[in-house]
Amino acid sequence: MAVIWAFGDTILSAVAATSEIAANAKAYLAAFSLVFVAEAVSQIIGSYFNGCGRTRIPLISYVLSLPVNVIVSYALIHGGFGLPALGIAGAAIGTSVAACLRLGILGAWFLKSELPLVQAEGWQRGSFRSAQRAHLAFTLPIAATFVSMGMANQVSMLIYAQMSVVAFAAMTIILPWIQVGGTMGMSWAQATGILVAQLLGGKASADKLELFLSSAWRGVFLAAILVSFLLACISIFASHIYQHLQPETIAALAGFLPILLVLPILKCTNAICGNTLRAAGDTVYVMNVFIGSSWLFRVPLVAIAVLWLDLGVMWVMAVLLLEEFVKFPWFHLRIFAGNWKSADVLAE
Secondary structure, X not given: OHHHHHHHHHHHXXXXXXXXXXXXXXXXXXXXXXXXXXXXXHHHHHHHHHHOOOOHHHHHHHHHHHHHHHHHHHHHHHOHHHOOOOOHHHHHHHHHHHXXXXXXXHHHHHHHHOHHHHHOOOOOOOOHHHHHHHHHHHHHHHHHHHHHHHHHHHHHHHHHOOOOHHHHHHHHHHHHHHHHHHHHHHHHHHHHHHHHHHHHHOOOOHHHHHHHHHHHHHHHHHHHHHHHHHHHHHHHOHHHHOOOOOHHHHHHHHHOHHXXXXXXXXXXXXXXXHHHHHHOOOHHHHHHHHHHHHHHHHXXXXXXXXXXXXXXXXXXXXXXXXXXXXXXXHHHHHHHHOHHHHOOOOOO
8 A cells, every 4th residue: 555655646647548547547546545444454343243243243334334335426426415526536435435434333343342352361372462473373364365455456457547538437437336246245255254263163063064155155146146236237327327427438337247247256156265265274275366366367467458459448347257267266176175174273
């Protein structure tokens, strides 16, 4: 994030196809970069509450922040309620406001009820400090995964800035919706990982683990279908949601429809696998899959498609789908191998 804030303007000015795209990209990145910071902290606090079985608290934070995202984004895009019309930057600001609201809700709840936790006795390894060291050994690969994903997204955005104004506008309109919709499947996958860790800690049998994971998969497929429906509505009814869009931008968003119908399904099933493997302690493997698919596949392919081949925006969007296809066999073969079912999550 520091690199983006320090050098983002210079890089965008150098690589953007036009000054208009550069200005839009700068405004979008400046607002959206706050989302990564807020979501990083929110994920930590939310995972803590989920792990303690207090799943209603993260749910409440999502339920309250989602309508704020929609209302603020719509108002800032079109200039409603006396607010300025900021275009695509308004969508990023709306997402940032919602992310900060969610962080505020979770943070206030944590400070109110859990602050004495670090001083409590009974830590598995004798003290908070020793438990924290063991925790970092487990979680640093997870943190590296999310940092890498954030950097890959930012680099991809810099490359998108080289496209035409119409193509760049279409990408910056749909990408926040993909993230918002993906929250549903990601939340389900994270909850699955938490329950898998609890089952492994309780020495559950392999049959019980398989039965639970099958049920979780069915649930996440339902979530993926709902997300696909949401994204399809955005794609089809973009002209009603975003007024004053150019016909070419509306056509580009409509062209995303086949990709948007399939993308959530692959993302959700990959998320189930990734969080299950993390719960079993296989965090380095999951990190390698995510980093490899981002930096060895998605970013180079986006660069080739935009900077070298000058392909249409639909093909650039298709790279996101292809990335999920790349991750699919690595995750699912690891799950079907079954070694995760015998993981000792309580080992020193």
